[in-house]
Amino acid sequence: MLTKRIIPCLDVNMGRVVKGINFVNLKDVGDPVEIADFYNQEGADEIVFLDITATHEGRKSMVDVIERTADKVFIPLTVGGGIRTVEDIKEILRAGADKVSINSSAIRNPELITEGAKIFGNQCIVVAIDGRLREDKSGWNVVINGGRIDTGLDAVEWAKKAESLGAGEILLTSMDADGTKNGYDIPLTKAICDAVNIPVIASGGCGKLQDFSEVFKDTTADAALVASLFHYKELTVKEVKDYLKDENIEVRL
Template identity: 60%
Template structure:
């Protein structure tokens, strides 16, 4: 079994890290380059940067942030937000990103997943899936545009399709759990993890060390991603890893 990974997430808006609850009520959490450097030293296995404004100005800001960050850290990092073409991917990889995260663009143009995987390798393409439970369906629906737009696409069908298209990893965010600190969405994560063979990064809801154990032991996630608890020093990455080791989970 591969060692489980702990991944801090930096939601970047206008060059600053922000964090909210259920995708709204954002507050400032610091400088992305500074935070990335701290997490690298603290033992994070990887980092995820999401440009959540992804406007034209944001895009230029992000390239600059990626370049600065690449010079400061030694761990792999994924960059996502507003990436709509293979050229956008190339620009960020050249700036120093190790992997590219796509979400809205993948839904609009699934061919982009295949094109990116063919050009840069599957290991480079992370498809982010933002999902919310749809009581009418009794299943989860995929949302795009930073959680603003419902797509009418069933999440379980979509994750299978993106695996077939060549994605190397799925970054699965539960919009219901996001920022609540009540724990990861175990039913959603388990359903996706059991359906695909590529790694699944669980995101949304981490509030205690035990939540990471639960998402690995019960929902079979390959990595746990969190923001609020790390940004505001509610716990450290090392504390999470120590707790997992004690409980017999292999971590890096």
């Protein structure tokens, strides 16, 4: 049985880690390299960096951040934000990232998934999907731009398509659960996990220890992504893993 992964997520803005709600009222939290190193020592299985200002200037500072992080941290590093071309993927991987996460660019240009997988390998290509429950509760649609634009795409169908195009992993965020701290969105996570044969990372809504065991027991999610809960020191990676071990869920200690 594969161990379940615990993955801290850091929002990076012009080379600094920031926190806010829906990218508004951003507060500087610190140096991404130091924070990534802290999580590495704490026992995190991977780190995700999201470049939230992926302009040209933002990209340059991000490449610098990735290079410095890769020198210090020896767990897999995934980078997302503003990756639109194969050249962008190459630049991020060359800087030291292990994987790239693509979201709206994959929807606008699905070929990017296939090209990226062909050149760099499926394991490097993570497709991020933000899903929201439809008003008639008949399923979930893919939304982009922080949930502001509904693409009309069915989230489960898009996950299947992303896999068929060459994605090696799905990073799934529930926009309904995100920021609520009421727990991961089990119905959405289960629907996506059941539809694909590649790893799924659950994201959005984690608020307490029980939320971790619930998502791993009630779905086949491979990993749980966490942001503010760790940043605000409400829980540590070690506390989460010790708890999961007690719940008989396989984790890397």
